[in-house]
Amino acid sequence: MNYQPGTKEFVVENRENQTFLVNREVFVSPDVLRQENRAIFDRCWIYVGHASEVKNPGDFRSRSVAGRPIIFVRDREGAVRALINSCRHRGAVVCREREGNTRGFYCMYHGWTYNNDGTLRGVPGEEAYGPSFDKKQMGLVEVPRLEQYQDFYFLNFDANAVGLEQYLGKAKEYIDLVVDQSPSRKMEIISGVQEYEIKANWKMLVENSVDDYHLIATHTTWLNYMRNSGVDIRPPKGLLLPTKGLGKDLGNGHLTTDNPNYRGRPVARWISVYGEEAKEDIAAIRQELVQRLGEERAARVADTNRNLVIFPNLVINDGSSVTVRNFFPVSPDLMRVTAWALGPVEETEAQRARRLHAFLTFYGPGGFATPDDVTALEAAQQGYAAWREVPWSDLSRGMARKEEQLDTDEGHIRVFWRRWNELMGARA
Amino acid sequence: MNKVLDKASTVSCQDVEQFLYREAELLDSWKLDEWLKLLTDDVSYLVPPNEKPDADHRFTLFLIADDAVRLRERVIRLKDPNCHAEYPPSRTRRMITNVRITGVEGDTISVAANFVVYRHRRSEPPRTFVGYYRYKLKMQDGTLKIAERRAVLDAEELGSMGSVSFIL
Numbered sequence: 283m284n285y286q287p288g289t290k291e292f293v294v295e296n297r298e299n300q301t302f303l304v305n306r307e308v309f310v311s312p313d314v315l316r317q318e319n320r321a322i323f324d325r326c327w328i329y330v331g332h333a334s335e336v337k338n339p340g341d342f343r344s345r346s347v348a349g350r351p352i353i354f355v356r357d358r359e360g361a362v363r364a365l366i367n368s369c370r371h372r373g374a375v376v377c378r379e380r381e382g383n384t385r386g387f388y389c390m391y392h393g394w395t396y397n398n399d400g401t402l403r404g405v406p407g408e409e410a411y412g413p414s415f416d417k418k419q420m421g422l423v424e425v426p427r428l429e430q431y432q433d434f435y436f437l438n439f440d441a442n443a444v445g446l447e448q449y450l451g452k453a454k455e456y457i458d459l460v461v462d463q464s465p466s467r468k469m470e471i472i473s474g475v476q477e478y479e480i481k482a483n484w485k486m487l488v489e490n491s492v493d494d495y496h497l498i499a500t501h502t503t504w505l506n507y508m509r510n511s512g513v514d515i516r517p518p519k520g521l522l523l524p525t526k527g528l529g530k531d532l533g534n535g536h537l538t539t540d541n542p543n544y545r546g547r548p549v550a551r552w553i554s555v556y557g558e559e560a561k562e563d564i565a566a567i568r569q570e571l572v573q574r575l576g577e578e579r580a581a582r583v584a585d586t587n588r589n590l591v592i593f594p595n596l597v598i599n600d601g602s603s604v605t606v607r608n609f610f611p612v613s614p615d616l617m618r619v620t621a622w623a624l625g626p627v628e629e630t631e632a633q634r635a636r637r638l639h640a641f642l643t644f645y646g647p648g649g650f651a652t653p654d655d656v657t658a659l660e661a662a663q664q665g666y667a668a669w670r671e672v673p674w675s676d677l678s679r680g681m682a683r684k685e686e687q688l689d690t691d692e693g694h695i696r697v698f699w700r701r702w703n704e705l706m707g708a709r710a
Numbered sequence: 711m712n713k714v715l716d717k718a719s720t721v722s723c724q725d726v727e728q729f730l731y732r733e734a735e736l737l738d739s740w741k742l743d744e745w746l747k748l749l750t751d752d753v754s755y756l757v758p759p760n761e762k763p764d765a766d767h768r769f770t771l772f773l774i775a776d777d778a779v780r781l782r783e784r785v786i787r788l789k790d791p792n793c794h795a796e797y798p799p800s801r802t803r804r805m806i807t808n809v810r811i812t813g814v815e816g817d818t819i820s821v822a823a824n825f826v827v828y829r830h831r832r833s834e835p836p837r838t839f840v841g842y843y844r845y846k847l848k849m850q851d852g853t854l855k856i857a858e859r860r861a862v863l864d865a866e867e868l869g870s871m872g873s874v875s876f877i878l
Binding site: 380472473474475476477478479480481500502503504506507510511618622623631634635638639641642643646647648650652653654656657658660664 | 757758759760761762767768769770771772773774775777780783786787790792793794795796834866867868871873874
């Protein structure tokens with residue numbers, strides 16, 4: 283620890299000495315979380331849902347987004363909206379179901395009713411209100427901003443934020459690579475959601491989602507499973523993993539890994555785990571990609587894995603299956619994770635089943651890998667209890683490297699921290 | 711459970727109860743290789759997502775949907791000290807109640823049961839998993855075998871249960 287900077291900054295970077303330190307207080311402090319809520323979650327574009335979750339007019343999903351109760355709904359005219367799920371009268375949530383299709387929402391407290399576009403429809407005993415009571419002004423409040431890119435809807439509580447596309451910047455290319463898997467460029471959220479808590483600070487899941495350095499130690503048993511299934515997982519000389527992947531800065535705090543695939547992809551790279559009977563089908567999926575996109579682009583789509591972080595808290599893992607997951611802090615040491623599977627709308631039953639099977643081998647609370655990630659994050663959180671005595675985490679891996687940053691370096695994780703630090707500004 | 715059973719139609723509810731209790735004992739004592747012997751060669755082990763308890767794993771994202779191959783790999787993983795989520799192994803205790811035979815078709819017996827599984831780990835809060843099982847048991851060589859094992863959680867979300875890294 284001879285480079286101990288002895289300051290109380292959150293993030294201390296020294297390019298000359300090639301050191302990058304994160305103050306562990308940021309994982310335990312309620313003050314930091316309060317500041318994050320204002321400086322990050324109230325100002326950044328936050329993922330709310332996918333168009334496929336509200337296919338038809340009246341379809342809705344109620345969910346908590348950045349601490350607010352939100353109704354993600356397609357109204358009767360077909361417009362997708364994010365309404366704040368709180369009665370204008372006395373505040374009760376007006377939608378208590380997880381999902382469904384409805385013409386409107388009903389407040390069970392005093393019986394106010396709203397149309398599915400949020401407009402106020404009925405107020406029992408309306409005559410008791412004075413002339414300044416204007417029903418037209420009393421609809422459910424919409425979030426200040428709601429925009430979409432390739433059917434991924436994001437909201438923003440800052441009315442003055444830059445547009446979503448500008449915000450996403452170079453990350454759009456990586457969303458495009460996901461969407462290109464579908465012949466019609468239409469992906470859908472597959473039914474079934476995994477909702478679970480991790481007793482760790484939310485930022486650790488950002489790090490973990492793109493941290494390929496941990497794979498060997500944390501996911502030994504998953505690698506064993508791959509090997510037992512006939513997949514070649516031997517790393518070439520000088521590498522920690524079977525292929526040479528990169529960690530990339532996409533600007534605005536967005537980042538990705540970009541790795542030649544070795545672990546199979548439903549679209550479209552066969553591995554032995556899928557079984558001989560799947561070989562022909564996967565070849566046909568690949569053929570379609572080549573015809574539609576050309577050899578080069580098809581290879582880009584089919585032969586690379588990309589774990590993408592859209593700052594601050596959306597992860598799209600386009601790996602051995604596609605997962606969309608976001609997570610919100612509940613307290614400094616607790617986050618709530620929601621994970622979905624994403625697939626091309628055209629998939630056949632067999633293709634969909636293969637995709638879901640591949641998903642569960644690695645990902646999710648019952649997978650062969652995610653529970654060990656959770657354990658690692660919770661172990662780190664336990665260690666952070668000693669943040670006063672051991673104040674700094676080291677994220678300097680790869681800084682000495684002159685060439686591109688590998689996925690097993692920490693260059694892309696530093697991208698997150700720099701942006702996080704910038705938005706957090708001076709300590710409050 | 712050494713009694714030789716002739717065919718599915720003669721299996722009593724008590725036979726089934728004793729079978730499930732024996733399975734619970736093997737799982738709670740982490741005798742996973744012995745547990746594997748209770749399974750048919752084409753077993754499936756399913757934990758549907760909390761909000762879609764009746765779904766089909768071919769179309770819906772489950773928490774767990776193991777075929778026989780992956781379930782055996784899961785046991786290999788669970789026995790490995792590098793299975794960090796279960797090393798050291800969780801202390802689990804299963805309470806199995808309300809056991810009923812809900813149907814017999816050929817050699818297949820459908821069984822319903824309720825469960826409470828307590829999971830304890832050092833430095834973690836105790837976790838309680840509540841729900842029901844749906845089994846398909848088969849008569850093979852005079853003993854019951856598990857052909858399908860579906861564990862359905864009652865909770866609206868996995869939430870503070872965290873992971874299902876052990877056999878539920």
